[in-house]
Amino acid sequence: MKTALTIAGSDSSGGAGIQADLKTFSAHGVYGMSVIVSITAQNTQKVVEVEDLSPKIIGAQLDAVFSDIKVDAVKIGMVSNPGAIGVIAEKLIQYKPKFVVLDPVMVSKSGYDLLKPEARNSLIEKLLPLATVVTPNLFEAERLINKREITTIEGMKEAAKQIYALGPQAVLIKGGHLEGDAIDVFYDGKQFETFEEERIETKNTHGTGCTLSSAIASHLAKGETLQEAIEGAKKYIQGAIRHSLAIGRGSGPTNHFFQWFEK
Ligand SMILES: Nc1ncnc2c1ncn2[C@@H]1O[C@H](COP(=O)(O)OP(=O)(O)O)[C@@H](O)[C@H]1O
Ligand SMILES: Cc1ncc(COP(=O)(O)OP(=O)(O)O)c(N)n1
Numbered sequence: 044m045k046t047a048l049t050i051a052g053s054d055s056s057g058g059a060g061i062q063a064d065l066k067t068f069s070a071h072g073v074y075g076m077s078v079i080v081s082i083t084a085q086n087t088q089k090v091v092e093v094e095d096l097s098p099k100i101i102g103a104q105l106d107a108v109f110s111d112i113k114v115d116a117v118k119i120g121m122v123s124n125p126g127a128i129g130v131i132a133e134k135l136i137q138y139k140p141k142f143v144v145l146d147p148v149m150v151s152k153s154g155y156d157l158l159k160p161e162a163r164n165s166l167i168e169k170l171l172p173l174a175t176v177v178t179p180n181l182f183e184a185e186r187l188i189n190k191r192e193i194t195t196i197e198g199m200k201e202a203a204k205q206i207y208a209l210g211p212q213a214v215l216i217k218g219g220h221l222e223g224d225a226i227d228v229f230y231d232g233k234q235f236e237t238f239e240e241e242r243i244e245t246k247n248t249h250g251t252g253c254t255l256s257s258a259i260a261s262h263l264a265k266g267e268t269l270q271e272a273i274e275g276a277k278k279y280i281q282g283a284i285r286h287s288l289a290i291g292r293g294s295g296p297t298n299h300f301f302q303w304f305e306k
Pocket of ligand 1: 179180181217218219220225226227240241242243244245248250251252253255277280281284
């Protein structure tokens, strides 16, 4: 069985973060492992509180996994603070996993800062250059390159070029917050590609970014090319949103095991 490791924050409501990643790995038949960076007290309506784990225990989790198990792909989500980012970068340089999917999580849909403002530069300098692909949403793309507002496909392409110049092997800017269809823009330094699906009208989109990035990691772990991995992940998130769950009183989660419910 292929393996994937998520390095991210825990979401007590189970729709985003580590919980979404492990469900996604399982739904793809990939053995999932986790390094917890932060614990969030969170539900479908809000993030109530966040507690970061120490760089020491983050490093110990990484050593425990990498010293024993072959990791076929890594997904990075909420990394919270400069100390956590420092130890994650150090260990990735040491263990050299083949694929690193970096979701530069900054703010939850409910509006809570999941990346401390002072950690932005560390994320750019230390993690972006280690990424096989970085998957910002529109807001995160704006923050990475200090751009005002990205609202069009042309704007996404220009931003993808600028983010690519920061060091990742490829960039996928997600268009979940665009007007109209859900169009994601890919750039690998040579060519652009768009991944397009129709927008599904629902408020239950908690954890869509986490789910897409861990699905990309799952496909990479199974040996697909990056473009094949994104194509597969995009189809998966579309199904997961189409069958999303009205659980909780706010923005409910996607359905990671929607295949079980399709006739
Ligand atoms: N309502 C929707 N219908 C279809 N696809 C969506 C919808 N919302 C988000 N997506 C897709 O889900 C993935 C995650 O995107 P996005 O929601 O922008 O990320 P994030 O959760 O990081 O803000 C992207 O592939 C995006 O196009
Ligand atoms: C612990 C944790 N990590 C990440 C997120 C953000 O996930 P995302 O997929 O961007 O989903 P939304 O917050 O936008 O619904 C999170 N909320 N918690």
